[in-house]
Amino acid sequence: MYQQLIPMSLVLLLGVLWRYISPANLPTAQVRSVLGVLIINFVAPALIVEVLLTSNLKQELFQIPTSGNVTIIIVLSLSLALYTMLLRMNVITRAQAGALVVASTFGNGMGMALPAVSALLGLPQRDIPVVYDLLATVPFLWIIGVMLCAHFGTRVVNGGLGRELLRLPPFWALIIALIFRYFGLVLPEPMMKTLHLLGSAAVPLLLLMVGMTLHVGRNMRFGLLFSVVCLKLILSTGLALSVGHLVGLQGPALAATVLTAAAPPVGVGVALCDRFRLDAELFGTAMTITTVLYVVFVPWLASSLV
Numbered sequence: 001m002y003q004q005l006i007p008m009s010l011v012l013l014l015g016v017l018w019r020y021i022s023p024a025n026l027p028t029a030q031v032r033s034v035l036g037v038l039i040i041n042f043v044a045p046a047l048i049v050e051v052l053l054t055s056n057l058k059q060e061l062f063q064i065p066t067s068g069n070v071t072i073i074i075v076l077s078l079s080l081a082l083y084t085m086l087l088r089m090n091v092i093t094r095a096q097a098g099a100l101v102v103a104s105t106f107g108n109g110m111g112m113a114l115p116a117v118s119a120l121l122g123l124p125q126r127d128i129p130v131v132y133d134l135l136a137t138v139p140f141l142w143i144i145g146v147m148l149c150a151h152f153g154t155r156v157v158n159g160g161l162g163r164e165l166l167r168l169p170p171f172w173a174l175i176i177a178l179i180f181r182y183f184g185l186v187l188p189e190p191m192m193k194t195l196h197l198l199g200s201a202a203v204p205l206l207l208l209m210v211g212m213t214l215h216v217g218r219n220m221r222f223g224l225l226f227s228v229v230c231l232k233l234i235l236s237t238g239l240a241l242s243v244g245h246l247v248g249l250q251g252p253a254l255a256a257t258v259l260t261a262a263a264p265p266v267g268v269g270v271a272l273c274d275r276f277r278l279d280a281e282l283f284g285t286a287m288t289i290t291t292v293l294y295v296v297f298v299p300w301l302a303s304s305l306v
Contacts, residue, residue, distance in 0.1 A: 015211015045173035047199030052177035068136025098152025104231035107263035109133030128256035153276030217281035255305035264290035
């Protein structure tokens with residue numbers, strides 16, 4: 001199964017290399033920002049609509065978000081308890097606590113789990129990371145996650161980021177796709193082909209963005225990063241597997257849900273850390289280490305689940 005992740009790993013590596021070679025003298029931050037705008041406004045909405053309109057998921061549309069939300073709630077509660085205790089003991093700062101909570105709780109479903117699931121479990125399972133991300137991770141991140149970033153950071157929200165979810169094109173793409181599914185509406189074939197053409201660019205662009213974000217900061221306290229690995233990779237995996245069994249998921253659907261729950265921290269966490277003056281370097285290092293571990297161990301995890 002490791003061979004199936006070689007293309008994904010090479011695209012990630014291209015993103016990492018961009019940080020050092022800067023083709024055409026374009027700064028990494030600028031390229032990442034442009035890619036983010038393209039993905040959010042065009043590529044991701046197209047992928048979401050195409051996936052949900054062509055998906056064979058039925059009861060899984062409720063089982064997957066249930067597993068995801070329960071997993072996130074438990075991991076969030078434990079990470080808050082752990083890092084608040086360390087903060088009160090003066091082991092970490094508020095900026096570090098906020099960064100660690102976000103890194104330990106919210107996974108990069110569409111950025112890392114989507115290509116991993118597609119490569120290891122097949123394209124028919126790619127709907128699951130999309131559903132998990134949109135109905136579990138994204139609402140939690142943009143509402144509860146932003147409130148926690150403000151609490152540990154500058155505490156200045158101005159009501160903007162909390163409502164950002166409603167301004168995201170992927171959110172409205174989800175609503176439109178669910179309405180079409182509910183009423184049995186069908187888009188014309190040329191439009192579906194257009195959506196497929198745009199959506200097929202999602203995986204390489206997302207991997208490039210993740211690669212451009214990866215770095216290891218200096219003077220890192222790796223004891224803190226160990227807690228992120230335990231919460232984000234190990235505990236999330238076990239919870240998603242247990243809850244998935246309880247709600248009736250099985251086979252490839254369960255495996256894809258577990259692989260999505262185990263995904264490393266979400267890339268937008270870097271922007272949130274910058275926005276609220278959290279420890280962005282610590283978050284970036286946590287994201288890098290968990291991404292490397294995810295790529296190494298996810299083939300074994302997939303093979304043990306199917």
